[in-house]
Amino acid sequence: MKNLFLGAFYLSLAASIWGGMFVAVRISVEVIPPVQLVWLRYVTAFFTLYILGRVMHVSWRIRRRDWKLVFLVGLVGQTISIVTQETGTMLTSAQTGSVITASTPAFMVIFARLLLHERLSAGRVLSVILASIGVLFIVIDPDNVRLTGFWGGISLVVAALTWAIMSVLLKLLPDYSPIVLTFYGVAVAVVLLAPYSIGWLLHTDWTPMYAPRIWSSVLYLGAISTSVGFCLWNKGLLLMDASVGGLFLFFQPVVGTFLGWAFLGESVTAFFWLGSALVAVGVVLAMCGGTDERNTVRDAARECH
Numbered sequence: 001m002k003n004l005f006l007g008a009f010y011l012s013l014a015a016s017i018w019g020g021m022f023v024a025v026r027i028s029v030e031v032i033p034p035v036q037l038v039w040l041r042y043v044t045a046f047f048t049l050y051i052l053g054r055v056m057h058v059s060w061r062i063r064r065r066d067w068k069l070v071f072l073v074g075l076v077g078q079t080i081s082i083v084t085q086e087t088g089t090m091l092t093s094a095q096t097g098s099v100i101t102a103s104t105p106a107f108m109v110i111f112a113r114l115l116l117h118e119r120l121s122a123g124r125v126l127s128v129i130l131a132s133i134g135v136l137f138i139v140i141d142p143d144n145v146r147l148t149g150f151w152g153g154i155s156l157v158v159a160a161l162t163w164a165i166m167s168v169l170l171k172l173l174p175d176y177s178p179i180v181l182t183f184y185g186v187a188v189a190v191v192l193l194a195p196y197s198i199g200w201l202l203h204t205d206w207t208p209m210y211a212p213r214i215w216s217s218v219l220y221l222g223a224i225s226t227s228v229g230f231c232l233w234n235k236g237l238l239l240m241d242a243s244v245g246g247l248f249l250f251f252q253p254v255v256g257t258f259l260g261w262a263f264l265g266e267s268v269t270a271f272f273w274l275g276s277a278l279v280a281v282g283v284v285l286a287m288c289g290g291t292d293e294r295n296t297v298r299d300a301a302r303e304c305h
Contacts, residue, residue, distance in 0.1 A: 007239030011248035014232035019255025024217040031208040034086035039197035044222025049183040074188025077166025085159035091152030107164035108246030127282040134278030178234035
């Protein structure tokens with residue numbers, strides 16, 4: 001039970017940090033294109049995680065048989081998921097992006113069942129439904145529903161699917177520090193996105209990026225949102241079933257909407273509070289189910305290897 005509540009704390013904090021990410025991204029994309037912003041964010045995170053790992057005296061060693069999974073985490077989660085999320089939001093709207101990516105926990109329930117053999121109970125399914133309805137109340141204005149563009153919608157669905165897959169794959173790597181897993185995943189993303197970013201950096205005007213609101217936003221995205229956020233998420237997922245842990249992602253649009261109201265002057269209606277209540281009920285309902293003791297992550301990992 002202690003691990004369950006500790007995992008809930010880590011996951012809630014990570015999702016809240018990512019909620020603040022929307023404010024930082026909205027400020028940064030005024031100057032930096034999405035893909036290049038993701039790359040700068042990861043370069044910042046790379047050095048932050050290395051310093052953090054040195055201070056914490058973590059072991060950087062990865063067993064040879066686990067490198068394939070570590071690479072997949074970096075490719076699927078840190079690269080494909082984040083880039084498609086940024087691209088899809090750019091092609092549609094922040095509201096549409098929130099709606100579609102809010103389907104991630106539902107995908108996590110499915111993949112956790114298929115890959116980790118976690119128990120799929122009626123309570124967990126109901127919790128996903130309640131929290132999903134809550135998010136819809138938050139991100140959709142009933143008087144101004146926006147239709148998604150086709151390719152933007154496809155990009156956001158890919159983002160939700162790949163994030164869910166990454167979160168489940170992390171459950172197959174329980175023996176490593178979250179700092180180490182995040183570091184190597186970020187390193188993969190830095191290398192893969194470098195060809196699209198270095199040329200832009202060499203030919204762009206850096207002057208606008210010297211503005212405090214821009215460089216501080218990039219610093220938040222890299223040092224806090226990526227380094228701290230990913231580590232907390234990875235650690236929290238190791239302490240509970242993936243199908244339960246995924247529900248804490250619903251806090252992201254809740255916090256993002258609140259911070260948008262606080263810092264960007266965006267309106268918040270009664271639907272926000274109703275949606276937040278439904279999200280909270282869904283998460284509590286999932287927590288009451290606890291962690292399935294029959295789930296053996298190590299056995300699943302051995303099967304994959």
